[in-house]
Amino acid sequence: MRKTLKSGLQVNPLGRCSDSFCLEHASVVVTFQSRHSTVAQEPVGYCGGHVESRFVDDETYERHRESWAGSVPGSRVSRRSDYEIREPNEDEKAELAWERGAEDRWQAEGRIGEYRRIVELHAADTVDGVFVDAWTAGACVALHDALSEKNRARWLAMPTAMQCDVAIRLTMGGTT
Numbered sequence: 001m002r003k004t005l006k007s008g009l010q011v012n013p014l015g016r017c018s019d020s021f022c023l024e025h026a027s028v029v030v031t032f033q034s035r036h037s038t039v040a041q042e043p044v045g046y047c048g049g050h051v052e053s054r055f056v057d058d059e060t061y062e063r064h065r066e067s068w069a070g071s072v073p074g075s076r077v078s079r080r081s082d083y084e085i086r087e088p089n090e091d092e093k094a095e096l097a098w099e100r101g102a103e104d105r106w107q108a109e110g111r112i113g114e115y116r117r118i119v120e121l122h123a124a125d126t127v128d129g130v131f132v133d134a135w136t137a138g139a140c141v142a143l144h145d146a147l148s149e150k151n152r153a154r155w156l157a158m159p160t161a162m163q164c165d166v167a168i169r170l171t172m173g174g175t176t
C-alpha cells in the first residue's frame with residue numbers, strides 16, 4: 001500500500017519501491033506526463049530494476065501491446081516516453097532517508113513503536129502475546145499522541161489487551 005510523502009512522492013512504507021512486494025529502496029522518481037492535461041501528476045518512487053523492467057521504449061511497448069491483444073489485466077509495462085524519469089531531488093532524498101529509518105525509530109520507541117509499525121505497514125502482529133490488527137493499533141497511536149504526558153505514562157503501563165480496549169473505547173468517542 002503506497003504512502004504519499006510530504007513532497008508528494010509516493011512510495012511503499014519504509015521508503016521502498018512502489019512495485020508490489022518489492023523490498024528494494026525507491027531510488028528513482030517517475031512522473032506521468034500527460035499530453036492532454038495540465039493537472040500535475042504525482043511522482044512515484046521505484047527501484048532502478050523496476051524502472052528498467054516497467055518503463056520500456058516505444059517499440060517494446062507496441063510489441064507488448066500486440067501480444068496482449070488488448071486486454072491483459074495486471075500487465076505492468078508502460079511507455080517510457082510518457083514519463084519523466086529522474087533522480088530524487090534534495091527534499092525527496094531527505095524524506096526517503098527518513099522513511100528508511102522508521103524501523104529504528106519504532107524499535108527505540110518501545111511499545112508505541114510496535115503499534116506504529118503495525119499501522120504503517122498495514123500488517124497485524126502480536127504485541128506482547130496479544131494479536132493486534134491495524135485498526136486497533138491505529139486507535140492506540142491516535143490515543144497515545146493525544147494524551148497528556150501523565151496520562152500517556154498511565155496508559156503505557158497497562159497490559160496490552162487493556163491498552164487496546166481503552167484506546168478503542170476512547171477514540172470511538174467514549175468518555176474518560
Ligand SMILES: [Zn+2]
Pocket residue numbers: 017018019022023024046047048049050
Ligand atoms: Zn522495485
